[in-house]
Amino acid sequence: MKLTHIRTFQLSALFFLFPTVVYADPLPSWNEGNNKEKIISFVESVSTFGSDEYVPENKRIAVFDNDGTLWGEQPLYFQIIFAMNRASQMPPEMLETDAQRAAAQGDSEGMLKGGQESLQEVFDLTHSGQTVGAFSEAVSDWLENSRHPETNLRYDDMIYQPMLELLSYLRDNEFETYIVSAGGLHFMRTFASKAYGIDPQNVIGSTTNTEVSDENGDLVISKTPGIGWYNDGNSKIIAIDRHIGQRPIIAGGNSDGDVPMMIWTTQGDGPRLGIMIHHTDSEREASYDRDSAIGGLDQGLKEAADREWALVDMANDWRVIYPSSDSQ
């Protein structure tokens, strides 16, 4: 045995016996600054046994919006792009309304002209009349074969690297992480596990109606027309109560539809953290807030200041946006 080998062995042994106390940066894609510091100091204090702010593991619940918080949402919610793609593949005789025909032609303005009601016609066409299993496969196929018009990335690669790191960091500290989104429950579940490490039972979203039928002896769940649950605004609080049954200690969002959930979360006793993502990066992603039809953020900017939430400035706080842009 040469001396160098012995040395290596000794160093490894020492490393094993005395693990280093300088930990790796848990959020390498976050630039140094107040927000990164606020998040890390919060997580450390609630996770450190004996700390005044210690929170037992089973109370470490963190909830996050999806569209605009964990992945992109411009120029249209990705699920709406999916719906339009699906409509375009349907036989013309199935397109019964103006909104459905506009969707099939890729005319988003025409599709949205009639507001929520016309959008619902498009969802009824593209999100119902099929089993949950068949719908999930259709979403997976679409994710596999579609690219975003501006980035040319897969939609499920347009997830935010800094938020992936935050989710992992929280789980490493025994947090349970949930999605609480206005996005579709069955839509999000097709990628949430792989993209975010969030299992199906931790996804809370909007749903179509569903029904159970007996297909030659097999019980099958199908998606049927109409909204079973629309998960936005105050409804996010009700859904958290129904599904989780305890008030989270961290809530993250990016638009006014997330504000009630974030107020309710941060009003609880003990340590609480609100994280509001502000889209400020027109170069690397998109810049919008008060006047945006998608992801409008107005009240949330005021609340973030008043309630001392971390107001994340994407342009300044994030070193990278997407996992694939890590070298940019």
Next chain:
Amino acid sequence: MKLTHIRTFQLSALFFLFPTVVYADPLPSWNEGNNKEKIISFVESVSTFGSDEYVPENKRIAVFDNDGTLWGEQPLYFQIIFAMNRASQMPPEMLETDAQRAAAQGDSEGMLKGGQESLQEVFDLTHSGQTVGAFSEAVSDWLENSRHPETNLRYDDMIYQPMLELLSYLRDNEFETYIVSAGGLHFMRTFASKAYGIDPQNVIGSTTNTEVSDENGDLVISKTPGIGWYNDGNSKIIAIDRHIGQRPIIAGGNSDGDVPMMIWTTQGDGPRLGIMIHHTDSEREASYDRDSAIGGLDQGLKEAADREWALVDMANDWRVIYPSSDSQ
């Protein structure tokens, strides 16, 4: 140091180095027999890496009904007894319907005469018009101060010791255990964690409507009249899809309302186990099935035979019923 001390030390060290391979019985309150064997062999095969029947941990989902499956349900569902107790404490001017007045007088026949509709009047009176927090405290107070008319036990001590052992055994083998019951979500959560080790987010049940209001700046969730979700029959399947998002591999129940969930569970690919509890023990608990208004079991007896579920005969399969009866 005396010799005996040295010996003790050596034995402990050996024990530490060579843990015994004869494991303790995981289900000591289950008598030996086909059902115990079926359950243990199922759990061992799905949990043993390399086994043909191996199921990864994140797919080990087990769902159980509550009333009559994890705790008693005679002579009336305990939640109905709670509702009657609450009605009896209300000022007479709040009792507006015949059913509400019957409930307040402890007249269950009178209360149920109008069927589901009159029962709903009693639930509207006793389960709404209050915050979720206040309701939960009322349930906890009631559990603390009430005793079952026949056993004289606390209601949350009338849980089935063999099922507690089964829940623990499953969790020890990395199963996630859920309640999927027609019982009230907020009602069950007040005791599920302490009684069963089942956290709030793993309780799926029926709910009143709920709404969020702003009380001097605080967002508060309240229970309001009407049924938000009635969790029985096929609705249990829909709730599992919505809440868990994957088909369980074990489902347990005791009445026909559990049959769809048990059929759907056991129809899945790969290893599946149905466990149907049959109340056969008139001496230690109660004996009922086809003709019972509470926990009626008819179709389920046939399905259990056809589908080779474990049909648990409480009188023969269970050594004890309640934790407190362990010495009987």
